[in-house]
Amino acid sequence: MFKRQQPLTRNFPSAKESAEVQAHVVPEPRYDGPESAYKLAFTDNDFLLREELRPVRMQLELLKPELVQQELDIKATVVIFGSARILSEHAAKAAVAQAKAAGDPHALKRAEVALSMSRYYEEARRFARLVTEASTRRAEPLYVVTGGGPGIMEAGNxxxxxxGGKSIGLNIVLPHEQHPNPYITPELCFQFHYFGLRKMHFLMRSVALVCFPGGFGTLDELFETMTLIQTxxxxxxPILLFGREFWTRLINFELLIETGMISPGDEKLFHFVESAEEAWALLEREYEQTLALDPAETPQGKKQR
Structure with a gap:
């Protein structure tokens, strides 16, 4: 006699169940060597890493962060970009002291420049705190997203x-391994192989891009975003560029307009800001309705409770 089951009992074992069974079965020696094909396809790393499986790996890299964020009900993000090399004020001051003690004028000059740039770390840190604190009182929470590494990324997380809030880190495998900074929410700490899919995830839920001084990677992400919006x-x-002096020295936007490389008005795709408070105030103006307080937190809502 068959054991009576519920009508909606699963007809077939799940892939997870099959993988667990396989893990506890010792195959015949003949089929246990490296040349054997006796593995489930989805547990066979050698198979999954084949050149021909690149489209499948790209799908997986798109799908995994998407499913996790859907499950955690993450719908809106603020993306913080910037250099991995910018130090916190504390670390920068320590480097200056060390260079002075060593009597190395070249090291001292570099350390002093790093100290002057450390203000951006502190602004990114304060801006992310403002976003997260405000989000706890709003109808639709905003989550900070960074590239998951050190510098400005660390400051954002x-x-x-x-x-006291959650934040996302989209790390990427680099020749010199990029370790995730210690402030990312563990269940939202992802790792990517493909730059393109990582950049896609930066933008899929973003309501704003906040860009601090940075190098090639920062410029890549900034210009891709501006190109997508322009086209x-x-x-x-909103695209916010922290530090007018840095960005106008780095990029001659007026030359691009004068030479017809961009159209008049394209320079309005971004705004310069200098402080965390100014940046958050601009976002509030831009999204006056979307970033409105939760109805229960408004004066009218409090009266009704």
Whole structure:
């Protein structure tokens, strides 16, 4: 006699169940060598890493962060970009002291420049804290997203962590391994192989891009976003550039207009800001309705409770 089961009992074992069974079965010696094909396809790393499986790996890299964020009900993000090399004020001051003690004028000059740039770390940290603190009182929470590494990325995750909120880190495998900073929410700490898919995830839920001084990687991410907005491939969203002096020395936007390389008005795709408070105030103006307080937190809502 068959044991009576519920009508909706699964007809077939799950892939997880099959993988667990396989893990506890010792195959015949003949089929246990490296040349054997006796493995489930989805547990066979050698198979999954074949050149021909690149499209499948790209799908997986798109799908994994998407499913996790859907499950955690993450719908809106603020992306913080910037250099991995910018130090916190504390670390930069320590480097200056060390260079002075060593009597190395070249090291001292580099350390002093790093100290002057450390203000951006502190602004990114404070901005992320402002976003996260405000989000706890809003109808649709905003989550800080960074590239998951050190420098400005660390500052963004750190600010959210200090505010008691969750934040996302989209790390990528580099020749010199990039370790995730210690402030990312563990269940939202992802790792990518493909730069393109990582950049896609930066933008899929973003309501704003906040860009601090940085190098090639930062410029790549900034210009890709501006290109997508300029060409209408994605909706408009605020792009905030921290530090007018840095960005106008780095990029001659006026020359691009004068030579017809961009159209007049394209320079309005972004705004310069100097402080965390100024950046957050601009976002609030841009999204006056979307970033509105939760109805229960408004004066009218409090009266009704």
């Amino acid at each position: 750190r600010g959210a962590y200090e505010a 209408g491939k994605c909706r408009h969203r």
